[in-house]
Every structure is written in structure tokens, then in C-alpha cells.
């Protein structure tokens with residue numbers, strides 16, 4: 001039997017489609033289990049400033065299909081300080097909040113770990129980031145929607161590339177991770193994908209562009225924003241090597257973060273929201289709820305935020321094999 005009576009939920013870091021579905025699941029799962037539920041505004045900033053309100057079944061109605069986060073989000077600097085976290089602890093004690101669910105990425109879980117270490121508050125995390133760069137879950141909430149947004153945009157750019165016989169360098173999000181770039185690259189038939197985890201082999205790229213010249217009139221090169229050089233520099237180098245190519249650059253930017261969550265993201269968020277609350281009631285803390293091979297798992301924060309060094313080798317090989 002758990003002593004937890006009051007749980008608060010927050011979203012932190014970059015917004016991701018499906019965060020609302022996760023908030024809804026956490027709030028409703030809590031109410032289902034007889035818990036009083038609270039929402040914290042603007043991530044850890046709201047915890048520090050006491051921007052915390054009670055939530056009921058109706059406060060999460062009609063949000064499962066909405067992008068962004070109704071709780072708003074932030075990358076808090078105050079919570080990184082000892083004084084900030086002390087203030088946050090005082091605020092949750094004032095409201096008798098016994099436990100937290102935090103939805104976000106590596107920064108969110110790093111903050112949560114620190115808070116547990118100092119104040120021993122039970123916290124469970126839910127992976128919410130378009131980057132899919134956390135260990136302990138096959139997919140993070142928002143990733144599926146984001147890659148589908150990228151695919152849609154690249155397909156449109158391909159129409160122009162094909163009509164004008166152009167080469168487009170398209171920069172996608174992914175500060176430390178090339179997973180958005182890799183999957184969207186495979187599914188749009190990109191000629192090359194450049195990611196932060198692997199050093200760029202310009203010689204190989206130029207060779208491939210040259211040897212496949214006769215087979216194609218349009219070319220797409222996907223570059224993850226965290227790649228060592230970025231889209232503009234890559235485009236410049238290609239243009240220098242192939243002066244006859246008509247090269248253009250497109251940086252997709254924040255369009256990738258917004259929009260209606262896909263069905264996959266809504267289901268993932270709903271499952272992880274329920275799992276997070278039930279995990280807390282079972283006495284778990286300092287762990288992230290995730291889905292591995294379709295099964296709910298719990299991974300300690302320090303393992304979840306461990307950066308995945310190398311992406312699946314098969315994915316990089318597939319790009320090469322299929323770009324003939």
C-alpha cells in the first residue's frame with residue numbers, strides 16, 4: 001500500500017508532440033487510483049516559483065490530439081542552482097505533494113536525479129523529446145511525429161529538386177543524435193545522411209555523387225543539425241566539388257517540433273503515462289518508464305541519459321546500399 005496521495009506532473013526541455021497525451025494519461029491514471037493530481041507550469045521554473053495548480057479529469061479533456069504542451073515548458077536555469085532546488089522543495093512541501101512525474105529528455109532527468117539526491121522525493125520520468133536520444137526505450141514521445149513531419153517536408157522538396165534537376169541539402173534537428181536524420185533519410189531515399197555520431201567522409205560522398213550521376217536528376221542529402229559542420233557548409237563543399245550542380249539548402253527548423261501527434265505517439269504517451277503513475281504507487285523512483293520491444297520497462301535516470309554513441313549500423317548501411 002502506497003503512502004502517496006498527491007502527485008504533480010511537469011513537462012520540461014523542448015516541447016514534443018504527444019506531451020499532452022502523456023499529461024492526460026498521468027492525470028487520469030492518478031485520479032483512477034484515487035490520487036490528487038497537480039500540474040506544474042513551465043517545467044522546473046514553475047516548481048521553483050510555485051506555479052502549481054490542481055488538475056482534474058476535465059483539465060486534460062480534448063488535448064490528446066494537440067501538439068505542444070498545455071503545461072508549457074522551459075529549460076530552467078534556476079533549478080540548476082542549490083537555492084532554486086531548495087525553493088522548489090519548499091513549494092511542493094507546502095502543497096503536500098508526495099511525488100513527481102517529469103516528462104522530457106536528458107536535461108529533465110539530470111535535474112530530477114539531483115532533486116532526488118538532495119530531497120529524496122519520488123520521481124518517475126517519461127521520455128518526451130523528438131530526438132529519440134535516450135537509452136531504455138525504443139522510442140521517445142514525439143519522435144514518430146517529428147520524423148513523419150520531416151518525411152512530408154522532404155517529399156515536397158524532392159518534387160522541386162526533381163523538376164529543376166537540383167541537389168538539396170536538408171538540415172534536420174538532432175543536436176547530439178542522428179536518429180531523426182537517419183530514419184527520415186532512409187524513408188525519403190536520400191543519397192547521403194550526415195550525423196553527429198559519425199565523422200563525415202567527404203571523399204566517399206563525392207565519389208557516390210559522381211558515380212550515381214547518370215541514375216538521378218535530383219539529389220537529397222540530409223544533415224543532422226548536430227553534425228560537425230551543418231547544412232550550409234556541407235552544401236558549400238559539394239558545390240565547390242561539383243560546380244555544375246544546382247545546389248540549394250533547406251533548414252527545416254522548429255516545424256519539426258509542432259503539430260498533431262501521430263497515433264504511435266499518442267499510444268506510447270498513454271501507456272507511459274499510466275506506467276509512470278503506477279510505478280510511483282509501486283514504490284519506484286529515479287527511473288524512466290520506457291517501452292522496449294513493446295513491453296513497459298523502468299530504467300534508472302543515469303542509464304537513460306547515457307548518450308547512445310553509435311546509431312544502428314544497419315541503418316547507415318541501408319542508406320549507402322539504396323542510394324545507387
Ligand code: F6P
Pocket residue numbers: 014105129130131173174175225257
Ligand atoms: O531536443 C529537442 C531539440 O528540438 C533538438 O533537436 C534541438 O537541437 C533543440 O531541441 C532546439 O532547442 P530550442 O527550441 O531551445 O532552440
